[in-house]
Each structure stands twice: as C-alpha cells, then as structure tokens.
Amino acid sequence: xxxxxxxxxxxxxxxxxxxxxxxxxxxxxxxxxxxxxxxxxxxxxxxxxxxxxxxxxxxxxxxxxxxxxxxxxxxxxxxxxxxxxxxxxxxxxxxxxxxxxxxxxxxxxxxxxxxxxxxxxxxxxxxxxxxxxxxxxxxxxxxxxxxxxxxxxxxxxxxxxxxxxxxxxxxxxxxxxxxxxxxxxxxxxxxxxxxxxxxxxxxxxxxxxxxxxxxxxxxxxxxxxxxxxxxxxxxxxxxxxxxxxxxxxxxxxxxxxxxxxxxxxxxxxxxxxxxxxxxxxxxxxxxxxxxxxxxxxxxxxxxxxxxxxxxxxxxxxxxxxxxxxxxxxxxxxxxxxxxxxxxxxxxxxxxxxxxxxxxxxxxxxxxxxxxxxxxxxxxxxxxxxxxxxxxxxxxxxxxxxxxxxxxxxxxxxxxxxxxxxxxxxxxxxxxxxxxxxxxxxxxxxxxxxxxxxxxxxxxxxxxxxxxxxxxxxxxxxxxxxxxxxxxx
Amino acid sequence: xxxxxxxxxxxxxxxxxxxxxxxxxxxxxxxxxxxxxxxxxxxxxxxxxxxxxxxxxxxxxxxxxxxxxxxxxxxxxxxxxxxxxxxxxxxxxxxxxxxxxxxxxxxxxxxxxxxxxxxxxxxxxxxxxxxxxxxxxxxxxxxxxxxxxxxxxxxxxxxxxxxxxxxxxxxxxxxxxxxxxxxxxxxxxxxxxxxxxxxxxxxxxxxxxxxxxxxxxxxxxxxxxxxxxxxxxxxxxxxxxxxxxxxxxxxxxxxxxxxxxxxxxxxxxxxxxxxxxxxxxxxxxxxxxxxxxxxxxxxxxxxxxxxxxxxxxxxxxxxxxxxxx
Ligand code: SF4
Ligand code: SF4
Ligand code: SF4
Numbered sequence: 052x053x054x055x056x057x058x059x060x061x062x063x064x065x066x067x068x069x070x071x072x073x074x075x076x077x078x079x080x081x082x083x084x085x086x087x088x089x090x091x092x093x094x095x096x097x098x099x100x101x102x103x104x105x106x107x108x109x110x111x112x113x114x115x116x117x118x119x120x121x122x123x124x125x126x127x128x129x130x131x132x133x134x135x136x137x138x139x140x141x142x143x144x145x146x147x148x149x150x151x152x153x154x155x156x157x158x159x160x161x162x163x164x165x166x167x168x169x170x171x172x173x174x175x176x177x178x179x180x181x182x183x184x185x186x187x188x189x190x191x192x193x194x195x196x197x198x199x200x201x202x203x204x205x206x207x208x209x210x211x212x213x214x215x216x217x218x219x220x221x222x223x224x225x226x227x228x229x230x231x232x233x234x235x236x237x238x239x240x241x242x243x244x245x246x247x248x249x250x251x252x253x254x255x256x257x258x259x260x261x262x263x264x265x266x267x268x269x270x271x272x273x274x275x276x277x278x279x280x281x282x283x284x285x286x287x288x289x290x291x292x293x294x295x296x297x298x299x300x301x302x303x304x305x306x307x308x309x310x311x312x313x314x315x316x317x318x319x320x321x322x323x324x325x326x327x328x329x330x331x332x333x334x335x336x337x338x339x340x341x342x343x344x345x346x347x348x349x350x351x352x353x354x355x356x357x358x359x360x361x362x363x364x365x366x367x368x369x370x371x372x373x374x375x376x377x378x379x380x381x382x383x384x385x386x387x388x389x390x391x392x393x394x395x396x397x398x399x400x401x402x403x404x405x406x407x408x409x410x411x412x413x414x415x416x417x418x419x420x421x422x423x424x425x426x427x428x429x430x431x432x433x434x435x436x437x438x439x440x441x442x443x444x445x446x447x448x449x450x451x452x453x454x455x456x457x458x459x460x461x462x463x464x465x466x467x468x469x470x471x472x473x474x475x476x477x478x479x480x481x482x483x484x485x486x487x488x489x490x491x492x493x494x495x496x497x498x499x500x501x502x503x504x505x506x507x508x509x510x511x512x513x514x515x516x517x518x519x520x521x522x523x524x525x526x527x528x529x530x531x532x533x534x535x536x537x538x539x
Numbered sequence: 540x541x542x543x544x545x546x547x548x549x550x551x552x553x554x555x556x557x558x559x560x561x562x563x564x565x566x567x568x569x570x571x572x573x574x575x576x577x578x579x580x581x582x583x584x585x586x587x588x589x590x591x592x593x594x595x596x597x598x599x600x601x602x603x604x605x606x607x608x609x610x611x612x613x614x615x616x617x618x619x620x621x622x623x624x625x626x627x628x629x630x631x632x633x634x635x636x637x638x639x640x641x642x643x644x645x646x647x648x649x650x651x652x653x654x655x656x657x658x659x660x661x662x663x664x665x666x667x668x669x670x671x672x673x674x675x676x677x678x679x680x681x682x683x684x685x686x687x688x689x690x691x692x693x694x695x696x697x698x699x700x701x702x703x704x705x706x707x708x709x710x711x712x713x714x715x716x717x718x719x720x721x722x723x724x725x726x727x728x729x730x731x732x733x734x735x736x737x738x739x740x741x742x743x744x745x746x747x748x749x750x751x752x753x754x755x756x757x758x759x760x761x762x763x764x765x766x767x768x769x770x771x772x773x774x775x776x777x778x779x780x781x782x783x784x785x786x787x788x789x790x791x792x793x794x795x796x797x798x799x800x801x802x803x804x805x806x807x808x809x810x811x812x813x814x815x816x817x818x819x820x821x822x823x824x825x826x827x828x829x830x831x832x833x834x835x836x837x838x839x840x841x842x843x844x845x846x847x848x849x850x851x852x853x854x855x856x857x858x859x860x861x862x863x864x
Binding site: 071073081082084086092094095096098099100101103104107108111112113114115117128132158162194197198200201204208210211212213214215216217218219221222223224226227228315316319320321322323324325326327328330332335339422424425444446452453454457458459460461 | 552554556558559561564637638639641644654655660667673675676680682705758786791795838
C-alpha cells in the first residue's frame, strides 16, 4: 500500500498522487504510504552540459519553483568559478528572488493551502478552491490577489526575460541591468507587496485564528511531529532566503548544528526506498532510523515552519512583529504543528516584501557593473538557497572547460519527504475509524501534506482545487475494500 | 447550445506549462466562461473513470503537456486520444521532447544510477531502486515503469496541433483557444505560432549585420554583453535565426541569447542540424581547420543545438546497446 502524493522537482512525477492505506481487522489504519511515481533524472543529463546552462536547465525541474533552482544553480556557478558577483548583481538577484517568494507564497496561500482554511477543511470539494476563497473573502480581494501576483510577475519578466524559467543568472553576475525607470516601478510594486503581506496576515487572523475549530486542528496531535528543523540564517541567526549558513535545531529547539554551504555533505544524506521515486533526507550524523520522529531520529523538516523555528528573529520590522505573535500564540519555539506552516508562510511573505522595499531603495541596484567575468578554472561548486518549500542544494563538478562531470541536487521537497510521509500516515491513522473515510476525511489527509506545499507541480500547485489523489483501502487479506479517487 | 468540452493533462512535466495557464490571469475567467472544462487533474476533481465514461470524441479538445516516459502516461494519453476530437501537444516537452528529453543522451540505467547510486548525498549501499512491484510489510504496491527513451507526444499518439514553447507564451495560448472555439483552424499538424524566425521581430535586428563574419564564440559569462546589439553579432550563440517566433523574444529581452524552445519553422526537418549549419555559415572563414577550431569552442553541441528537441531529432537518442530505441 502506498500513498503516492508528491512530486518533488527532481523525482518529478506526472500528474497524480496515490495514498494506499492498509487497514487492520478493526478497521483502523495499519499504515499509509506516500509514493512518488516518476523520476526525470536531471543528475544524469546535467553531465556533459556547460555549467552556465544549469540555471536554465535545472529550472525545468520545476515550473512552479523555477526561480529557486535558477538561483541555487547560479550560486553554485559563483562557487564553481570562485567568483564574487558584483554588488549590483547581488542586489538584483536577491530582489528577483524576494519577488518570487512573495508571488509563490501568495499562490500557495490563496490558491492551494488556503482554501482548506478559508473555505473550511470539510467544505464540499467543489468549493475548496480559489473560487471558493473568492466567494468567502469577496471578489475585490480576489482581484487584489490576481493583480498583485501579476505585477510581481511582470517585474520578474522585465528582469529575467521569462518568469517561468528565467535567464537572469550568470557566474559572477546577472544578465541584465536595471534602469532607473524600472527601479521606480519596482519600488512601487514592492510597497504594494508589503501592504498585501499585512493584509494577508489579517485575513489569516480573521478567518483562521478567530475560529476555534481551526485552531484546534492546527494544534491537534494528528498534525504534530517532533522532528529536527533546518533553514538558512544570516550571521545574526536571522532569516535569510538567499545566503547564509544552514542551521539545524533539535526537537527541543536547541541548535544542533550550523554549517556553511561547503560542508553540507557532512550533515545531509538521502535514503532510498523501493516504493517511491522520491528520496528521503535525514541528518547524516544521526543516521536513517526509519519513519519515526523524536530526538534520536535523523528526520528533519524544512520550509516555512522549519525556517521560523531555526531563526532567532526576522530582519525586517513588520515580519518581526508577526513572528513574535506567532510564537506567543502557539506557545514558544519550536512549533511542531504542521498546519502552522500556513501561518509561517505568510510571515515569510511579509519579510520578503519588506526586503523588496529595502533592495529597490538601494541606489547601487541601478549600477552599470553587473558582471565580474570569471577567470578561475572551474572544478567544483555548491549553491544553496531557501526555496519556498525548503532548503535547496545544487552541487556540480566540472572539467576545466566548465562542462559538468557530476551533479547532485537535493530538492526542498526531499527535505520534507520523510516527515510528510509520516504526516500522511498519522493523519490517516487519526482520522479513519472503522474503515470509514469520506471526502472530508480524505481532504484532511491531504491537508497533512499540503501544508508542506510539496512541489508536485502536478499536485496542488496551480489553480483551484485539490491534489489528485487515490485513496485505496485494503483489508488484512489484501482485498480492496474501497477506492476513492480524485485524479487522472 | 452546450459549450465545447475541454480537457488538460500533463505527463512528464515540470508544471511550468500549467503555471502558464495560471498566468492567463483574468483572461482565464473568459476561457472558463467559453468552454466546459471536463478534465483537469491539477485543478479539478474529475477522475480517470469520468474520462473512461466519456463517448469517443466527446471532448472537443484536449491539451497535453509534458514528455511521455512511463507506461502510465502512455496509457493515459491513449485514452485521451480516443475521447478527444482534437489533441494539442502543449509546450516543448510534448512538442519535441523538451529538456527532459536530454535524458536520451544516456541510458535509463545511467539515469537511475546517477540519482540513486552515485549522487553524492545518497546513502544506498545495497543499491535499492524504485521498483515496478514491491512488498510493504502489509501488502503489495506498484510504481509506474519508466521507458528507456523519452518521447514526444506525437511519437505515441496522433496529434492534431502543436503549441510550442517552454512554456508556451500566454498570447499564443489565448490565440489557440480562440481559434479552436471559432473553428478557424489551420491544417492538421500545424504549429500554432507565427511561421517566422525570432530575428524577424527582434528589437535588436537592425544591428544584425547582413554577413556575420564571426571569428569566435563566447559563452554568456565571458563578455560584458551589450544590451542593445544583436547577440549573435557579439559572438553569443543566439539561435534566433532558426527558431520560430511568438515569445516576444523573451530571452533577448533578458539580454541572453535564444536557446530555441519554440522549435523550428515549418521549413525545417531537424532543428539541431539546421541550427548547426546556420551557425557554421556565419563564420568568417573558408578554411576547414579554422572552422573546426571555432566550432570546437562550442563545448556541448548536442545539448546546445538539441536542447529541446533531441527525442524528435533524426537521431531520437544516443545510441545505446541495451535497446534504447
Ligand atoms: S515545456 Fe517547459 S514548461 Fe512545459 S512542462 Fe516542459 S519543461 Fe516545463
Ligand atoms: S540573432 Fe538573436 S539577437 Fe540577433 S537579431 Fe536574431 S534573435 Fe535578435
Ligand atoms: S527567446 Fe528563444 S529560448 Fe527564449 S523563450 Fe523565445 S524561443 Fe524560447
């Protein structure tokens, strides 16, 4: 039995998830498995390609999150050629990246995860989508979401050529200068993004926090796992998506380790199971102990909740306030409640928006010097960024012409794969009684993984609606009792 | 009168093609008003059984993105072919194999080994691989089987039209949907984009010399690239001369050369061969040895000229002994 759900960018899968659930004689769940059904093999076909093509090639791992791959890859190129980008290039890159974070987090909150809360976890499935959200919050708000994303994506198109699969990054710099005119336009979009972030947090307070049933769901044991958490921090241990060290805290919130980019292989490893094309990350020093949580298990979690758990504060003022409110409400760091990811995501959205304002205001962003031409012989490079869905690693080796000889890619969703698998299992166990499962229960199982925003482009990533999912209940004799599908 | 029924489906896709549909923004509301979307797994809850229950040709049109590389995908597109009057291959993966098609330079065993064996962070001493069938402690499970060779859509089913691009430009998506709704369709097999080269509408075209007379190629990080001048004239491998237009010269607007995702115009059989010959003829030399030396500076000809089209090239894939093709 298996639960097939996610697509992570690497083991990108075609369009559906499957959750197979094993029931025992009493009709309760023995186990629910999460599977990924396809692999595209970027590690192999990166070999033989020029390194500088990687930011564009690897963005095709995921069209929802292409900018994260583009950026991790571009940073790996800096490292491969041992070249520092110019300050102007550095500013443009981070601005581009923050813009992406705002629009992507908005997509997740309003189109994907949000409907579960805004419309309600067990609302009829026809309403659990963006249209349902619009019905609840009003068309005016809906248009605000659509136009905000549109303006953000227009700015990205301006700087990156394309918003899906951009062409911005080069080793040592960026491809395109920012003109004064674009800077002014961009600054306005940035200010609007801050308003949008504040507004979205208010939507969350009004609709979710004021509803005790939702709050009960967030803090319920069904959606709780005590794992390690991983995320990038700056030198003050504050949040940063673009550069910094990787910090890991243990289930009690204490720092377990902190390592620079180049040391990631000492800490991160991936485990293979025969029942999924997805690999499962764990902390190497602790080892793979199976699908269990707690301090002895090496399983860790990434993405918004993990990031707020590892950071000791937000570097921008509004986000810092929201961060303090979050931990005050949920009882202090770390928060182990999976569904709190949605709230943490909005705090991050606000941080990214505030950062956009800072970056667009920097006079050097319209500088002429956008590229330091690499002169060193390439050999090996590692680039890490925080993708919206968690810590993302690109690692290349090349010959002296900069043609790749090996590539290692650990996508964000793999960082959460083990915890997500546990969440689905636990939710199934907690929610299915006497072999009974209806659409509402099924959606609540989906919520267990949707909170992580796993990057199955094919899952929850786009328009209204739900993840394609097959739920198959099999009795102890191996007979199919019931199959509920919402998929292909 | 009932509205025409439309379906969307994806195979080995990055999701960018689906995201491009989201990028229709408000226009999506017009599309949804004009058609009845009867199948769209990423957005709606219709099931495979709903498709199975449809009459043959019940859907007016089905848009399919992504390359075809597993038995499950093949089954699904065969089913959709039966149920749809028109099938449109959506995006370069479906049209020409796309970037996932670069896997055809390798064997499937190599692809698996790179991911589950050699990957630096993978700890897999017993070399466990995902399997088509396996046993959990509680019972059996299955996974789809990957093919040795990545295929474009028209290599496995009959395709009526192609919407090119990685992903297709929003404007072309709207045009295609409108043309289908109005029944203003070109002949079968057509690519739904202007049949002209990128250069013809490039904002830099006035700076493109009649004769290029190139002495050397540069990689985009090796020079400070002029923001206005023709990129090819600056020695960057811009594939604009051999690539179909319709994307508003996106990459050139980003100050980077075109890599060819819109594919060739209708007059070209093999995109890569055409691109290679176009580039070779822009060199300023009649000396074979010199030409070879300059062409040698292109470090990855296969990945450069067949970036998006290897599966549909005359080669289809690299030669492998264990039965790739
Ligand atoms: S054509 Fe491009 S955008 Fe579409 S699925 Fe393929 S890689 Fe993604
Ligand atoms: S070669 Fe490229 S940059 Fe030059 S005119 Fe053609 S499309 Fe434009
Ligand atoms: S410029 Fe070339 S590579 Fe870029 S989007 Fe257009 S056709 Fe595709």
